[in-house]
Amino acid sequence: MKQALIYITVAISLMLLSSSFFKSTSSDTKTLPKITSSIQDSKFNTLVWADEFDGEGAINPEKWFRQTQLPPGGSWWGGLVQHYTNRNDNSYVKDGFLNLVAKKEEYEDQGEIKQYTSARLNSKFAFTHGKVEVRAKMPEGIGTWPAIWMLNTNINEDGAYWDNQGLGTVKWPYCGEIDILEHWGKNQDYVSSAVHNGSSYGDKVKNLGGQTIKNASTEFHIYALEWTSEKMIFSIDGIAHFTYNPSIKNTETWPYDTDYYLILNIAVESEIDQNFIESPMVVDYIRIFQ
Structure with missing residues (x-):
């Protein structure tokens, strides 16, 4: 016993x-981490900056600047019809995710009344060469135009964070622009990437590529840019759709060896669906490796 x-x-x-x-x-x-970064196949494997969007409420002011100043003429370029605001209504953190929200609402700012609001964030971190990974899902609705992209800190753009720091000396497109992703609600589930510079801009854009994915607005996907001194590779969920590697690199084709910063925004086009009320771009994380 x-x-x-x-x-x-x-x-x-x-x-x-x-x-x-x-x-x-x-x-x-x-x-x-919410998801393991796919850095195994990259030369960039040291995390140098990230936002996991933990917590609740306002975005982290040490990492982000809300850009709201209208360009000359009172509207954002390309016939866009939204105000970007500094309100939590349009950009906030909830349940571990960043929400950028485009809304149908009358809003007056800087002497201009518009019928839509949204948000445009500038990162207070800038870097040269590395890998950017963003896990996100897109807003939905004809006329929505979300983007996650980068500009040179030397862009001369009144109201932008780095211009406010006194670095704005070069006009667009000669400063250079890197579009990690753009998604148009009028072409649902097609995501594109592009670079703009003195040799490719406006109606002359020729350096771009994209792919159709499933459920861009209802499921998270990983959008990535790998940027070296020689080329840029753009991908979604590890599948590349555009490589930029000009044979001749000069000030016209390759202004990409100095610091760039991130921009997240949802623009609203003039052909916005009249039944549109609001829709968010939801971001799980942003990670930058070097």
Whole structure:
């Protein structure tokens, strides 16, 4: 009988130890990143900047600047019809995600009344060469135009964060622009990437590519840019759709060896669906590796 009690005691102890182990393992799992970065195949494998969008409420003011100043003429270029605001209504963090929200609402700012609002964020971090990964899902609706892209810190654009720091000396497109992703609601699920510079801009854009993906507005996808001193590779979920590698690199084709910063925004085109009310671009994380 005594020996049986010993066996029972040992068995109970093992069960408790096993329970404790699995409970600990489950708890530890919650501290892991939401998704593992695909840096194994990249020369850039050191995380230098990130926003995981943890917490609730306002965006992190140490990492982001809300750009709201209208260009000369009172509207954003390309016939866009929105105000970008500095309100939490249009950009906020909730449940571990960044929400950029385009809304149908009358809003007056800088002496201009517009019928739509949205947000345009500038990162306060800038870098030269590296890998950018963004896990996000797009807004939905004809007339929505979300983008995650980059501009040179030397762009002369009144109201932009780096111009406010006194760095604005070069006009667009000669400063250079890198579009990691653009998605037009009028062409649902087609995502494109492009570069703009002195040799390719406006109606003359020739350096671009894209791919059709499934459920761009209802499922998360990983949008990535790998940028070296020689070329840029743009991909979605590890599948590349555009490589920029000009044979002649000069100030016209390759202004891409100085610091660039991130921009996240949703523009609203004039042909916006009249039944549109609001829709968010939801971002899980942004990570930059060098």
